[in-house]
Amino acid sequence: MLKKQEKGYWCIVKDRQLYLEDQQLPLKEPCEVGFDLENVVEVGRYQGFPVYWLEAPEGIDEAGFDSLRALLTIDGELFNLAGRAIQLSHMLHSQRFCPQCGSECQMVHAELAMACQGCHSHHYPRLxxxxxxxxxxxxxxxxxxxxxxxxxxxxxxxxxxxxxxxxxxxxxxxxxxxxxxxxxxxxxxxxxxxxxxxxxxxxxxxxxxxxxxxxxxxxxxxxxxxxxxxxxxxxxxxxxxxxxxxxxxxxxxxxxx
Structure with a gap:
């Protein structure tokens, strides 16, 4: 659950790129992020801090977004969590329709999977x-x-x-x-x-x-x-x-x- 006063690392994703500040993931309280946090997902924890995935709002300025490669010099554990956010974002956009029946899928946050609204099958990130x-x-x-x-x-x-x-x-x-x-x-x-x-x-x-x-x-x-x-x-x-x-x-x- 998102704690409003707890600082966390923010993986804000747009077109498989991350929003960075000084070439680092922002470490902020939720109130400092400035975006709608309704669909925020915690993808793990790093050194006691939660690591969140959040899709960037439509129409946001691309300034400040960079490739995951820009984070290669950070600790591997945090790098992998940022990569997890990228992969989940890719799933969200590339697995929007069920491969079994063609119906629309929606994200199930509890499972980090896409649930078909037609046949109710669940689909996980494709690796x-x-x-x-x-x-x-x-x-x-x-x-x-x-x-x-x-x-x-x-x-x-x-x-x-x-x-x-x-x-x-x-x-x-x-x-x-x-x-x-x-x-x-x-x-x-x-x-x-x-x-x-x-x-x-x-x-x-x-x-x-x-x-x-x-x-x-x-x-x-x-x-x-x-x-x-x-x-x-x-x-x-x-x-x-x-x-x-x-x-x-x-x-x-x-x-x-």
Missing amino acids: SPCVIVAVRKQDKILLAQHPRHKTGMYTVVAGFVEAGETLEQCVAREVLEETGIGVTNIRYFGSQPWAFPSNLMMGFLADYQSGELNPDYAELSDAIWATKETLPDLAPPGTIAWALIEQTLVLMEGDEG
Whole structure:
């Protein structure tokens, strides 16, 4: 329940962007927010403060709104809660009609689901499972550049899991399809909710097994083997891609000791 005198973090969402003040989520009492709070939803708590999701009013000025990426430097727990608000907003707008009968759906706040007004079925946020993997070849790491990254940064290989496929099979398939490299010793590293708009990134480490580097230029702009001395611009800290690269560099250094 919303407590009028309790400060909270506010995830005010408009078109999958968040309202930020000084590049941070506002930490305010409800009376300071200035919007109608009838449909506010608490999505979690962070360091004792509630974290709220609120849809921005229609016609609000877009000034002050920014991508979730602007919050990559904040604590991961709060970042993930902000991402949860983004994903719930995406559900609200993209799942307005029932896939079973076509009737209109409405948000059920108690379940954070969309309830069909016709057949009464409930529909929850749709998550897309993805793998992301850092591949090591002795003192080198496999890095890829994607056309969507306009800054020219490099990252590690990633892709969506297909139906009937294990995560490990997906890792091996994506690396082979995108770079021509076969991998072995695939092991789980960690995961990150990635609300762009509704992905769950599952990170892996793997070792080179076979093949020559042959990038699929329908998917990539470039792919390289880089040493720690020849690293290009990389995915930013706060991303699981960065964490995978960092861990691979640590493993390289360990072998040198």
